[in-house]
Amino acid sequence: MNAPFFKFEYFxxxxxxxIAILIGIGFGFFLEQAGFGSARKLAAQFxxxxxxxxxxxxxAIVTAMVGVFYLGWLGWLDISLIYLTPTYITPQxxxxxxxxxxxVVGGYCPGTGMASxxxxxxxxxxxxxxxxxxIFVFGESFSIWKDFYVSGKMGQITLYELTGIPYGVIMxxxxxxxxxxxxxxxxxxxxxAKKDAEASK
Amino acid sequence: MKLEFSxxxxxxxxxxxxxxxxxxxxxxxxxxxxxxxxxDNKELALIVESKVDHITVDDLADWLIQGRADFRxxxxxxxxxxNDYHIPNAENIKMTSLLDGGLGKNEKIxxxxxxxxxxxxxxxxxxxxxxxxxxxxxxxxxxWKDRILFPSLPAGSSAIDSINFEKLKAVSRYFGGSPQESAxxxxxxxxxxxxxxxxxxxxxxDGSSATPAKKKKKEGx
Amino acid sequence: MSTIVETAAxxxxxxxxxxxxxxxxxxxxxxAGFGLGLxxxxxxxxxxxxxxxxxxxSSMITSALHSVAPAHVEGNEFYSEYLxxxxxxxxxxxxxxxxxxxxxxxxxxxxxxxxxxxxIEKGPNITAGKRLMFAFLGGxxxxxxxxxxxxxxxxxxxxxxxxxxxxxxxxxxxxxxxxYAFAYVMRRQWR
Numbered sequence: 195m196n197a198p199f200f201k202f203e204y205f206x207x208x209x210x211x212x213i214a215i216l217i218g219i220g221f222g223f224f225l226e227q228a229g230f231g232s233a234r235k236l237a238a239q240f241x242x243x244x245x246x247x248x249x250x251x252x253x254a255i256v257t258a259m260v261g262v263f264y265l266g267w268l269g270w271l272d273i274s275l276i277y278l279t280p281t282y283i284t285p286q287x288x289x290x291x292x293x294x295x296x297x298v299v300g301g302y303c304p305g306t307g308m309a310s311x312x313x314x315x316x317x318x319x320x321x322x323x324x325x326x327x328x329i330f331v332f333g334e335s336f337s338i339w340k341d342f343y344v345s346g347k348m349g350q351i352t353l354y355e356l357t358g359i360p361y362g363v364i365m366x367x368x369x370x371x372x373x374x375x376x377x378x379x380x381x382x383x384x385x386x387a388k389k390d391a392e393a394s395k
Numbered sequence: 396m397k398l399e400f401s402x403x404x405x406x407x408x409x410x411x412x413x414x415x416x417x418x419x420x421x422x423x424x425x426x427x428x429x430x431x432x433x434x435d436n437k438e439l440a441l442i443v444e445s446k447v448d449h450i451t452v453d454d455l456a457d458w459l460i461q462g463r464a465d466f467r468x469x470x471x472x473x474x475x476x477x478n479d480y481h482i483p484n485a486e487n488i489k490m491t492s493l494l495d496g497g498l499g500k501n502e503k504i505x506x507x508x509x510x511x512x513x514x515x516x517x518x519x520x521x522x523x524x525x526x527x528x529x530x531x532x533x534x535x536x537x538x539w540k541d542r543i544l545f546p547s548l549p550a551g552s553s554a555i556d557s558i559n560f561e562k563l564k565a566v567s568r569y570f571g572g573s574p575q576e577s578a579x580x581x582x583x584x585x586x587x588x589x590x591x592x593x594x595x596x597x598x599x600x601d602g603s604s605a606t607p608a609k610k611k612k613k614e615g616x
Numbered sequence: 617m618s619t620i621v622e623t624a625a626x627x628x629x630x631x632x633x634x635x636x637x638x639x640x641x642x643x644x645x646x647x648a649g650f651g652l653g654l655x656x657x658x659x660x661x662x663x664x665x666x667x668x669x670x671x672x673x674s675s676m677i678t679s680a681l682h683s684v685a686p687a688h689v690e691g692n693e694f695y696s697e698y699l700x701x702x703x704x705x706x707x708x709x710x711x712x713x714x715x716x717x718x719x720x721x722x723x724x725x726x727x728x729x730x731x732x733x734x735x736i737e738k739g740p741n742i743t744a745g746k747r748l749m750f751a752f753l754g755g756x757x758x759x760x761x762x763x764x765x766x767x768x769x770x771x772x773x774x775x776x777x778x779x780x781x782x783x784x785x786x787x788x789x790x791x792x793x794x795x796y797a798f799a800y801v802m803r804r805q806w807r
Binding site for chain 3: 197198199200201210211212213214215216217218219220221222223224225226227228229231232233234235237238239240241245246249250251252253254255256257258259261262265271275276277278279280281282283285286287288289290291292293294295296297298299300301302303304305306307308309310311312313314315316317318320321322323324325326327328329330331332333334336337339340342343348350351352353354355356361364365368376
């Protein structure tokens with residue numbers, strides 16, 4: 195098996211668009227099934243009432259991470275051919291903070307916004323319009339941000355390359371962190387559910 | 396310890412399974428990108444011999460026309476030569492700074508120099524340092540000029556050759572070259588051969604800042 | 617114990633609905649995450665790239681602007697990255713099609729589980745108009761931030777997270793940090 199299939203030209207760029215739709219359907223399906231079409235459910239994450247965002251995200255990350263590692267280990271998947279967004283640490287830190295603010299204000303991220311739009315949520319539709327506006331503002335003012343945008347350049351780099359810790363060990367640590375986080379998340383939800391129940395008495 | 400994941404047991408099994416996989420991963424060793432890799436000289440020699448790590452100029456031209464963005468094209472010629480002409484999208488990296496971190500071990504790297512010898516040396520250097528996904532252009536920049544920029548139809552060619560030549564001419568014009576019409580049997584004079592290198596759109600002395608002739612679309616989010 | 621919020625959300629929906637279709641409960645988060653992870657993994661294996669969302673919106677905006685003011689877009693460094701060489705439409709892009717799929721997948725899931733309904737998601741203490749205003753504002757911040765960070769939660773946090781990308785992990789931590797930091801300010805909207 196030679197994967198990624200596309201990079202080995204098993205099919206044409208045009209056919210990849212069909213695959214894009216199929217993968218997108220899977221993406222949207224699980225986002226909506228997880229409850230990410232609802233801004234209230236998403237936002238509850240940040241009030242410790244519902245840790246679904248954390249649970250779903252980290253289960254997905256761990257699943258894909260373990261899959262990539264073992265497929266690579268078996269020699270079936272050439273990890274070096276998977277696109278890695280280059281790291282520009284400063285704009286990514288600042289962008290992340292802005293995104294976090296946008297998340298509690300808007301209630302969605304672009305992917306979940308699409309999922310909510312598709313189930314008829316009016317706020318999701320308005321939210322997506324907002325995303326367009328935000329990108330437009332960024333695009334129009336790009337010359338202002340240009341220098342900042344390319345600051346803190348570290349190239350295409352992974353945690354195991356940065357730290358020198360073997361890939362498998364990093365994977366193990368992420369798994370431990372995730373499982374620990376899940377146990378904590380269940381506890382936090384219970385605690386706040388109890389607290390809310392008492393408060394409403 | 397009782398893990399209260401949910402009423403369903405499936406997540407708990409998944410958790411146990413993933414922990415086992417994680418523990419195995421601890422001892423699995425590295426997959427790729429391992430800098431301290433011993434290179435097998437014999438294996439390396441075999442690869443060079445079998446030419447599997449070569450890319451033809453035709454393939455490269457196709458990829459550039461398709462706008463594929465999954466590779467880095469590296470020109471290791473002198474800066475002056477690079478500024479005179481380079482293949483669109485190429486970046487100029489000196490042999491001495493190849494390992495300075497500009498290139499990623501997980502990137503597909505395509506090297507070329509004028510004739511190909513320097514590129515082969517650079518390729519060995521990269522390969523020995525764990526850049527497993529490096530390639531050289533067969534024939535180097537000379538081959539690019541002969542075949543892509545200034546293709547010519549040899550005298551006494553068949554009709555099929557002529558059809559293929561039409562395609563080559565289209566490719567050539569795409570890259571700003573000039574097909575050598577006069578090389579055909581009809582006009583044997585070599586004096587009219589025009590081999591003027593296409594003008595580069597950028598004037599930058601720093602290779603990395605040179606604007607690519609063809610813009611790649613973003614692959615990331 | 618997400619059931620409390622779930623039932624609360626479900627009750628809101630039911631009370632607003634004229635036709636009493638009771639929405640099915642959400643999938644177990646770990647199973648949904650596992651499914652999402654498999655989708656992401658198949659994107660890696662089949663395409664050699666991860667998922668994304670905000671990139672598609674950039675392509676759409678670039679395409680729209682290009683039809684109105686071509687010279688302006690071509691002269692802009694940001695847009696021209698999404699424009700390519702001009703031989704194909706910016707809309708003929710993997711992410712654009714993936715987002716179309718994302719819409720279809722959400723639609724399918726919503727219909728299967730009886731959650732498709734024209735309604736506004738908001739807390740009990742805020743008017744619909746204010747909620748929509750905040751949705752627009754939040755979307756704007758998100759669009760801007762996602763471009764600055766070279767990706768959103770899908771393209772950076774999820775995809776880069778699974779690939780152990782340094783920038784993605786830094787980004788992910790900052791998203792959570794930012795959201796928790798401002799959660800108190802925004803509490804009236806949700807609680």
